[in-house]
Amino acid sequence: MKTLxxxxxxxxxxxxxxxxxxxxxxxDPELRDQGRQAADQGLRFLRSSQLDNGxxxxxxxxxxxxxxAFLESHNGYTENDGPFITKPVQFLLANVRDxxxxxxxxxxxxxxxxxxxxxxxxxxxxxxAPVIAGAQxxxxxxxxxxxxxxxxxxxxxxxxxxxxxxxxxxxxxxLTLEALRYSAHDPDDPVWEKAMAFVxxxxxxxxxxxxxxxGNDGGFTYLPGESPHAGTRSYGAMxxxxxxxxxxxxADREDPRIEAAWDWIGDNYTLxxxxxIAGRHALFYYYTVFAKAMYAMNEDTITDSDxxxxxxxxxxxxxxMDLQGEDGSWVNPYSDRWWEDNKDLITARAVIALNLATR
Amino acid sequence: xxxxxxxxxxxxDVTGTAHNALIAGATVVVVTLATGAVLAATAGPFSRAxxxxxxxxxxxxxxxxxxxxxxxxLAGLVRAAAVTAAGLIAAWVAxxxxxxxxxxxxxxxxALTLFAGGLKRAAGALAPGRGGGAVAAFLLLTVAGxxxxxxxxxxxxxxxxxxxxxxxxxxxxxxxxxxxxxDYLHDTWFYRHSTLGYLxxxxxxxxxxxxxxxxxxxxxxxIPWRTRED
Numbered sequence: 001m002k003t004l005x006x007x008x009x010x011x012x013x014x015x016x017x018x019x020x021x022x023x024x025x026x027x028d029p030e031l032r033d034q035g036r037q038a039a040d041q042g043l044r045f046l047r048s049s050q051l052d053n054g055x056x057x058x059x060x061x062x063x064x065x066x067x068x069a070f071l072e073s074h075n076g077y078t079e080n081d082g083p084f085i086t087k088p089v090q091f092l093l094a095n096v097r098d099x100x101x102x103x104x105x106x107x108x109x110x111x112x113x114x115x116x117x118x119x120x121x122x123x124x125x126x127x128x129a130p131v132i133a134g135a136q137x138x139x140x141x142x143x144x145x146x147x148x149x150x151x152x153x154x155x156x157x158x159x160x161x162x163x164x165x166x167x168x169x170x171x172x173x174x175l176t177l178e179a180l181r182y183s184a185h186d187p188d189d190p191v192w193e194k195a196m197a198f199v200x201x202x203x204x205x206x207x208x209x210x211x212x213x214x215g216n217d218g219g220f221t222y223l224p225g226e227s228p229h230a231g232t233r234s235y236g237a238m239x240x241x242x243x244x245x246x247x248x249x250x251a252d253r254e255d256p257r258i259e260a261a262w263d264w265i266g267d268n269y270t271l272x273x274x275x276x277i278a279g280r281h282a283l284f285y286y287y288t289v290f291a292k293a294m295y296a297m298n299e300d301t302i303t304d305s306d307x308x309x310x311x312x313x314x315x316x317x318x319x320x321m322d323l324q325g326e327d328g329s330w331v332n333p334y335s336d337r338w339w340e341d342n343k344d345l346i347t348a349r350a351v352i353a354l355n356l357a358t359r
Numbered sequence: 360x361x362x363x364x365x366x367x368x369x370x371x372d373v374t375g376t377a378h379n380a381l382i383a384g385a386t387v388v389v390v391t392l393a394t395g396a397v398l399a400a401t402a403g404p405f406s407r408a409x410x411x412x413x414x415x416x417x418x419x420x421x422x423x424x425x426x427x428x429x430x431x432x433l434a435g436l437v438r439a440a441a442v443t444a445a446g447l448i449a450a451w452v453a454x455x456x457x458x459x460x461x462x463x464x465x466x467x468x469x470a471l472t473l474f475a476g477g478l479k480r481a482a483g484a485l486a487p488g489r490g491g492g493a494v495a496a497f498l499l500l501t502v503a504g505x506x507x508x509x510x511x512x513x514x515x516x517x518x519x520x521x522x523x524x525x526x527x528x529x530x531x532x533x534x535x536x537x538x539x540x541x542d543y544l545h546d547t548w549f550y551r552h553s554t555l556g557y558l559x560x561x562x563x564x565x566x567x568x569x570x571x572x573x574x575x576x577x578x579x580x581x582i583p584w585r586t587r588e589d
Contacts, residue, residue: 105561107542148406164542165406228550228557281557336518337557 054087109163235276477579
């Protein structure tokens, strides 16, 4: 039964990936076209900012996101389209480490490796399977469990962090789970069940979270008992990350954790700011993971706390078009935190979100 | 012609240097292990790399505070070696790891201890009172060590990755982190208190940092500061 549930999760999530049949949507067709044009302009900007070696910003993670933005575009780019695709692929492959990680330095190994897996998988090229397998093994090896003398009742059990010995967090594990799902990692690997334990412990849902701090608004925190913005406050990006992580580890739509998270997203629905965070920090990170969560739920409409229905596709596309620069790029105009002043990174995120919204 | 009134040069006090180094090493082991035990008891499961970083930091600071003058570069090297050995013993007891990991940590802690010894000697020339050099050096290292915290807002305002890198490199913790492989700025406490965790930065190159710290320490130790112990 467990294997079946996980298989179903793979099938559901497969809808995120290029080549999958487009879901029927209620999106305004004209707005869809405009959104795709905005995405194309973003890709043109990325072509212009690409380095000679094919990378973006000298970063594996940013390069992987930009590459993904191209490969998931409605234009159906592949390696046959030229060096602007093949060179970043080679850049990723050139940064494969002995331990399977894919990163240009010893920092942020999880983030870089996870995003690289998704990008390499998106090429559809079976030649990269060994690299992907090695990267999967690296990621699963990061999970905090009995190997590090943690017991299942510890709040960090099942978590994954930046890639070293540091504390785990939901932002990192969500990327890991996405990468493992995207690359069809073994559905029977205990990594999923352990991850479920950790993800559950980051939710403000006392019914399913055994931690004393857990509230009941259904949203998610950054790590058990802590958000970088205030105490145990739930916020937008992590709630979307938590929701999609639950889907990745095999929870079904009727799971109370997913329902609680969905209700939080509706009750706190906004695209004008990052819900739960003052200062509009990590705004585009929120847009991207929000788009992933909404797409995975296969729902075009969400109802807010006033009972108003919102077509998230229409509204996200409109918002992103409003924020786009004249050169086709995006940056967060309100905050530089979490690298949101980096045009390559934020443009890649915005295009990925547009690709999902207009699919 | 008058009698030659110049004093003959002092013979190196080999026995005294070795004695001083042994005392320093033994003190560091005891202090570090005790502190490490307290940390382990209160913090719960502790990552190996994080444990190493904590132990090495405590060893370096304990080495500064252990009484005794820093008589010159050669004696300073001997003392640094003793403190380094003590720190590595404590790190191994607290969190065993493959030998290769300790080779790197030896380089990092050795370099920092050399620098700290030179700093202590220089500070002793300026700080009043017996032991003033040790206290001054301890405070300076603490201020530098916490630079990513109190300079975090400035880093965010500057909006420059280069500035971020320099602030991170100013902290001795960053140099130890480079050798232990522990991303301390994303650790719970620092992530909560330092905005640098939200910004793009790179840790200093481990080897380059060790070289700079060692050379600086040797130079500071070689300068004939006039201290109260002279």
